[in-house]
Amino acid sequence: MTNEALQNLISSWIPELEFTEEGSQFLNITVKPQQLHQLLSQLKSNIETQFDYLFCLSGVDYEKSLGVVYHLESTTHRHILVVKVETEDRENPTFDSVCDIWKTAEFHEREVFDFFGIKFNNHPNLKRLFLTDEWVGFPLRKDYVDEINMVIK
Amino acid sequence: MDTTIKNSNLKSEEYFINMGPQHPATHGVLRLLLTIDGEIIKKVEPDLGYIHRSIEKMCERDSYQQIVHLTDRMDYLSSHINNEAVCLTVENALQIEVPERVKVIRTIIGELTRIASHCLWWGVMGMDVGALTTYFYGFRDREMINDIFEETCGARLTMNYNLPGGLMFDIHPNFVKRTKDFIAHFKTKLSEYDTLLTGNIIFQKRMKGVGILTKEDAISYGASGPVGRGSGYSCDVRKYHPYSALDKVTFNESLKTDGDSFARYQVRIQEMWESMAIIEQLIDNIPEGDYQTATNAVIKLPKGEFYQKVETARGELGVYIVSTGTKNPYRLKFRSPGFSNLSLLNHIAVGGKIGDLVATMATLDLVIPDIDR
Numbered sequence: 102m103t104n105e106a107l108q109n110l111i112s113s114w115i116p117e118l119e120f121t122e123e124g125s126q127f128l129n130i131t132v133k134p135q136q137l138h139q140l141l142s143q144l145k146s147n148i149e150t151q152f153d154y155l156f157c158l159s160g161v162d163y164e165k166s167l168g169v170v171y172h173l174e175s176t177t178h179r180h181i182l183v184v185k186v187e188t189e190d191r192e193n194p195t196f197d198s199v200c201d202i203w204k205t206a207e208f209h210e211r212e213v214f215d216f217f218g219i220k221f222n223n224h225p226n227l228k229r230l231f232l233t234d235e236w237v238g239f240p241l242r243k244d245y246v247d248e249i250n251m252v253i254k
Numbered sequence: 255m256d257t258t259i260k261n262s263n264l265k266s267e268e269y270f271i272n273m274g275p276q277h278p279a280t281h282g283v284l285r286l287l288l289t290i291d292g293e294i295i296k297k298v299e300p301d302l303g304y305i306h307r308s309i310e311k312m313c314e315r316d317s318y319q320q321i322v323h324l325t326d327r328m329d330y331l332s333s334h335i336n337n338e339a340v341c342l343t344v345e346n347a348l349q350i351e352v353p354e355r356v357k358v359i360r361t362i363i364g365e366l367t368r369i370a371s372h373c374l375w376w377g378v379m380g381m382d383v384g385a386l387t388t389y390f391y392g393f394r395d396r397e398m399i400n401d402i403f404e405e406t407c408g409a410r411l412t413m414n415y416n417l418p419g420g421l422m423f424d425i426h427p428n429f430v431k432r433t434k435d436f437i438a439h440f441k442t443k444l445s446e447y448d449t450l451l452t453g454n455i456i457f458q459k460r461m462k463g464v465g466i467l468t469k470e471d472a473i474s475y476g477a478s479g480p481v482g483r484g485s486g487y488s489c490d491v492r493k494y495h496p497y498s499a500l501d502k503v504t505f506n507e508s509l510k511t512d513g514d515s516f517a518r519y520q521v522r523i524q525e526m527w528e529s530m531a532i533i534e535q536l537i538d539n540i541p542e543g544d545y546q547t548a549t550n551a552v553i554k555l556p557k558g559e560f561y562q563k564v565e566t567a568r569g570e571l572g573v574y575i576v577s578t579g580t581k582n583p584y585r586l587k588f589r590s591p592g593f594s595n596l597s598l599l600n601h602i603a604v605g606g607k608i609g610d611l612v613a614t615m616a617t618l619d620l621v622i623p624d625i626d627r
């Protein structure tokens with residue numbers, strides 16, 4: 102499907118989604134945290150979209166907010182879509198897990214939890230993946246400080 | 255004396271065992287926590303981070319030229335392709351058109367890298383399952399590629415031959431001849447690989463029906479590269495999102511539908527033949543021209559987001575850059591193939607024996623620095 106057709110179809114499911122293609126080679130959707138799981142599971146199960154391949158799941162610290170970016174591709178239709186979700190809660194940022202939709206999300210969400218401190222509801226095994234359990238702080242956040250180990254130019 | 259056990263109320267109990275971090279079959283510092291019942295695996299939990307260097311955080315501090323050097327240290331067996339991925343992302347963001355010569359040379363060296371990586375994989379995989387000879391055969395042929403690389407750019411493993419806008423230097427005058435010599439040599443040797451190992455009945459018994467991954471699971475776990483293609487999942491980035499000179503060559507995507515360790519093995523052997531076919535199509539027609547386009551000394555990417563996929567020897571590598579218009583990326587994420595391929599290990603190893611786990615891991619072809627970025 103073309104980006105335009107995708108936008109028309111998806112906006113008919115859930116109102117209030119923000120679509121943009123500015124500054125990106127893909128179609129980007131920004132969704133509210135409470136609608137995230139519904140949107141993503143529909144994107145996978147709908148016969149016209151069939152986004153069955155989650156090829157990248159990244160955490161991003163936007164300073165004002167923390168976000169997760171989902172890069173999706175359909176192995177049938179070969180179209181690509183980017184879904185973004187953000188929260189301004191830096192103390193206890195939480196989104197719904199998508200492990201039940203794509204199994205690859207289990208490791209990727211653990212990585213995001215490890216480095217950004219973003220929690221995922223209903224994740225089967227949410228604990229640190231690379232760092233030790235005693236580690237304090239979340240290194241990929243922009244406000245993380247480690248005066249001993251970080252070389253800052 | 256009667257030693258048969260009369261009482262059949264013996265209970266078995268699950269217990270924990272550590273595999274690694276220095277177990278030779280883990281190829282690097284990967285620690286697996288195994289829950290086993292006798293010899294049957296109940297659960298495999300990877301414990302990562304022993305060589306994590308936080309490359310993504312370092313990238314936020316470094317310039318784009320410096321980032322290219324860091325990518326060598328991820329999947330060190332695909333160093334050239336990793337470099338290329340970052341360079342392509344930067345070039346696409348700046349809308350730089352690199353000369354045709356650069357595209358062709360990048361593709362040739364990328365395929366040579368793939369052959370070298372698969373040679374090493376074949377050697378150590380054979381060793382993992384008890385066939386020590388493969389190690390010497392694989393390394394003998396890989397050595398010739400490393401010599402070509404050394405003559406081209408001075409390095410044998412962490413190449414750093416790419417930079418945004420092109421290549422560091424032009425190819426060595428001997429490059430074409432030596433590459434052709436290698437192809438002629440390797441064509442006779444690659445069929446020996448099959449004679450030595452593929453048809454071996456002991457080897458086949460270790461591989462067939464072990465570590466089965468279905469196509470649906472392969473997609474759901476984000477498998478890519480030979481791991482996905484061994485399950486009949488057509489996922490070659492070179493076919494679906496061609497980059498550099500890959501749109502000018504014809505080659506077959508190697509696919510097997512069995513999904514077991516033997517299928518993954520066959521896919522990689524087939525891929526070496528296909529890589530040779532790609533090199534042969536390009537090596538006689540390297541276009542004349544510059545080996546780089548001039549870029550600014552300080553590269554600043556426009557504000558926005560950029561994504562580039564490439565096919566390394568292990569699968570799909572993604573580079574995701576979020577730029578705010580400064581000389582450093584605001585956020586850079588590497589989607590590494592090994593990370594997703596490792597995540598499915600528990601799924602395919604449960605129910606098998608410890609010896610099967612070693613064979614399965616060998617055909618996943620994990621490179622740990624690629625997982626611990």
